[in-house]
Amino acid sequence: MSPSRGPFRGSSDYQVPQAVVSRLSLYLRELQRLLRDGHETTSSTQLGRLLGFTDAQVRKDLAYFGQFGYPGIGYRCGELVTAIKRILGTDQAWPVALVGAGNLGRALIGYRGFQQQGFRIVAAFDADASKVGSDFEGIPVYGIEELAAIVTRFGIRLAILSVPGTAAQEVAEQLVAAGLKGILNFAPVTLNLPEDVRIVSVDLAIELEQLTFAVVNRLENG
């Protein structure tokens, strides 16, 4: 077990529930949108309505991290954006390694949603020698044996893993050996890695299953 000194974990084993952290991202997106639309303040009621949560849920989620509202005003959008980005760690820029420069990997290099939130893919890696030395949208492709050197050079802590399922575990172990601390896994396999490496697995079929459930059961948005 590694030491637990995060401000939101504290001295006990208490952790903020994963679902709350996910919702922080949703609050952040709505606040950024409100700001773009010229709103300076908002309320738990408005934020909740935009996202389909109760106002009590919004207040309870934010209360894990501090006191952000002002009596008679509500939340100041800009201030809450800054606070949430600090909590999520995206008040700093994150250089990211992309491992596996196939179709999906190349699409992710061009995915604008990452850049909008401060993530910058700075290097791609691929086992295919014919890709090594080329670049995609300005991102150079390296051989996997250069991983450790590039990770150190750019101070990379996060990787996006978009290799085929058969290669995923082996490549993930190389990522860990190179010192990476977080892996966004698009390969359709479960990775077995040391406990201090955080893995988030993306399974896009889950999202489609939410749609089929809604269509079969004729649910509505909202």
Place this chain on the structure above:
Amino acid sequence: MSPSRGPFRGSSDYQVPQAVVSRLSLYLRELQRLLRDGHETTSSTQLGRLLGFTDAQVRKDLAYFGQFGYPGIGYRCGELVTAIKRILGTDQAWPVALVGAGNLGRALIGYRGFQQQGFRIVAAFDADASKVGSDFEGIPVYGIEELAAIVTRFGIRLAILSVPGTAAQEVAEQLVAAGLKGILNFAPVTLNLPEDVRIVSVDLAIELEQLTFAVVNRLENG
């Protein structure tokens, strides 16, 4: 308001929470994996441990949909897989339209996780005339004006929207006009559509933010 006759909504306005439906997909994946590994039965404790939930959470989630366990046995994996697929609606094959055949769209055409769960992209659409008439991995690309005809021909109810943000609202309205009932939205914008059309928006930066939160706060998997 459209009529609500889904078996899991009933006569009142009661709905199964979205988070429970998401977890059904996770249970399904673990059960499919257990089956592949030769396990015939499992328990709420084992399922919970695999996913990091309590056994009580697993039992409560499944209880929304019926009684699936056997005293002294637990859950029969194959039977529970069948039941969950029926609940999610994936006991039938779903033909899917992919709209926007750029890098991301083409990566999604090749994404094997969809096929594994019964989703089959049968047609792609793009505004770029130079792509129309070609195909990607055997999937033909049509002009957007052919949408309604193709949707009818294949009985398509779901679409994956992978067009640029600036085009997303207009194209989404065309999807609705063509009779589609569910949209998986990869464009980084909020779509405003009729209530009876279900939208699930994919924001991959949210997943990266879960990683940065964990890395900044030194959380562990588990």
